[in-house]
Amino acid sequence: MTTATPPDAEPVWTNWSGKQSTATATLHHVRSEEDAAAVAGEARARGSTVRVAGSGHSHQPLVPNDGVVVDVSALSGVISVDTDAQQAWMWAGTPIYALGRPLHEAGLxxxxxxxxxxxxxxxxxxxxxxxxxxxxxNLSAAVVGARIALASGELVDVTAEQHPELWQVVRQNLGAVGIVTRLALQLRSAYRLRERGSFETWAELAPTLERAVNEARHFEFFWFPTTDTAAVKFIDETDDEAEYPLATEGSRVGWNYEVLPNHRTWPHTELEYSVPLEAGPACLDAIRTLLRRDFPEMPWPVEYRSLAADDVWLSTAYERPTVTISLHQGVEVDDEPLFRAAEEVVRSFDGRPHWGKVNYLTGGDLEAIHPRWSDWWAVRDRYDPDQVFLNDYLLSIRPER
Ligand SMILES: Cc1cc2nc3c(=O)[nH]c(=O)nc-3n(C[C@H](O)[C@H](O)[C@H](O)COP(=O)(O)OP(=O)(O)OC[C@H]3O[C@@H](n4cnc5c(N)ncnc54)[C@H](O)[C@@H]3O)c2cc1C
Structure with a gap:
């Protein structure tokens, strides 16, 4: 295996916020599926661990490990498009921003x-x-196929029909079962969106919340603790022509891939929990009470979004319509006091944590809130019995056998 040794224990990998890093692993850039399969198989033979890195936007310690960090960013681009089925195969290392145009040119x-x-x-x-x-x-629910390099060194094409259980694990895999090299996603026809933004006081917004969530294709708000006001956003499909140059966030008219993404450049960490849709307003109100009482100077807003139920085993929206509530904290600040206090509140509303964001739950806690927890692990373990794709964090939450 061709790997680089880190000089003087400099991190070989660091995440977006800078709070997660690994200096003890070697970094391996995968440029072909054959290489991905060889890396996985060889790691197993050597008794090494492997964790795949995406763009490092997760806040949980998902990537750090003492073996190999695999970078798949060279496996990038749209591979093929099926316009009738409105599906496309794409390399797993494709940045989401690089999907918009090629899919759009195919009418998707x-x-x-x-x-x-x-x-x-x-x-x-x-x-x-x-x-x-x-x-x-969520995006996992749109997955209709995948190719994965397993610890056995095999490349396997995974679909719901051929491998129904492995497919469930791969759809939302935490990097824990292999190196995903390509994905097929269900898409839809190209569409334009119009965004409407406004500021509202909490007193104005709160009574309208339940209606607002169902009123627009996309509804969200950022509530600010210091002012008790919210930046509210509604986004709906439109037949209007795109308006270039695109306006700033809150008033854009354009194609989906132009309007939906934003710039979030301030370095922060984040805790996000999914609660049942009907509990959303009360949960946000409880978080509001907590912040105004115990963290009144907190400059970061709380984000409120909705998410449809799905059937993905590890999804936070598994079999339940959902509201997601996110808290942010600057990277220069110790985020633990805020996040622990907030976690206690959201857990009392039957919350499930976002897998890429901060949480303090144990394996037992996760088992209690994820109905398919032990199924997911049983299938994962079957395909990776030597735990090649588990790092310390995942081992710490793995059910005991
Ligand atoms: C500024 C910011 C904004 C965000 N906005 C949102 C948002 O709007 N909605 C939301 O839900 N989340 C959001 N997130 C969280 C983010 O989307 C997730 O953490 C996501 O997993 C990050 O993707 P990544 O490519 O950076 O992967 P990483 O964070 O690098 O990795 C995430 C996991 O994916 C695994 N992995 C990556 N590639 C592969 C592969 N090819 N094969 C197998 N495993 C793989 C890794 O091993 C790891 O377990 C945001 C995060 C930040 C920092």
Whole structure:
């Protein structure tokens, strides 16, 4: 295996916020599927661990390990498009921002996407990345096929029909079962969107919340603790022509891939929990009470979005319509006091944590809130019995056998 040794224990990999890094692993750039399969198989033979890195936008310690960090960013681009089925195969290392144009030129579009487009599609799918929209599920729910390099050294094509259980694990995999080299996603026809933004006081917004979530294709708001006001956004499909140059966030008219992503450049960490749709307003109100009482100077807003139910085993929206509530904290600040206090509140509303964001749950906690937890692990373990794709964090939450 060709790997680089880090000089003087400098990190070989660091995440977006700078709070997660690894100096003890070697870095391996994969440029072909054959190489991905060889890396996986050889790591197993050597008793090494492997963790795949996407664009490093996760806040949890998902990538750090003492073995190999695999960079798949060279496996990038749209591979093929099926316009009749409205599906496309794409390399797992494709940044989401690089999907918009080629899909659009084929008359297609992602059904939804998150509020930035810097992640790689393989990383976004691995953690169930989502946007907002009461009728719109996360990216994992759009997966219709995958190719994965397993610890056995085999490249396997995974579909619901051929490998129903492995498919469930791969759809939202946490990088824990192999190196995903390509993905097929369900898409839809290209569409334009119009965005409407406004500022509202909490007193104005709160009574309208339940209606607002169902009113627009995409509804979200950022509530600011210091002013008790919210930046509210509605985004709907439109037949209007795109308006160039695109306006700033809150008033854009353009194609889906132009309007949905934003710039989120301030370095931060984030905690996000999914709660049942009907509990959303009360949960946000409880977070509001917590912040105004105990963290009144917190400059970061709280984000509120909705997410459709799905059938993805590890999804935070598994079999339940969902509201997601996110808290942010600057990287220069100790985020633990805020996040622990907030976690206690959201857990009391039956919350499930976002896999890519901070949480403090144990394996037992996760088992209690994810109905398919032990199924997911049983299938994962079957395909990776030597735990090549588990790092310390994943081992710490793995069910005991
Ligand atoms: C500024 C910012 C904005 C964000 N906005 C949103 C949002 O709107 N909605 C939302 O839901 N989340 C959001 N997130 C979280 C982010 O989408 C997830 O953490 C996502 O997993 C990051 O993708 P990545 O490519 O950076 O992957 P990484 O963070 O690098 O990796 C995530 C996981 O994917 C695995 N992985 C990556 N590629 C592969 C592969 N090819 N094969 C197997 N495993 C792989 C890794 O091993 C790891 O377990 C945001 C994060 C930031 C920092």
């Amino acid at each position: 579009a992602l059904i939804n996407q998150g509020d930035i487009d810097r992640q790689l599609i393989g990383g976004a799918v691995a953690t169930g990345t989502h946007g907002t929209g009461a009728e719109l599920a």
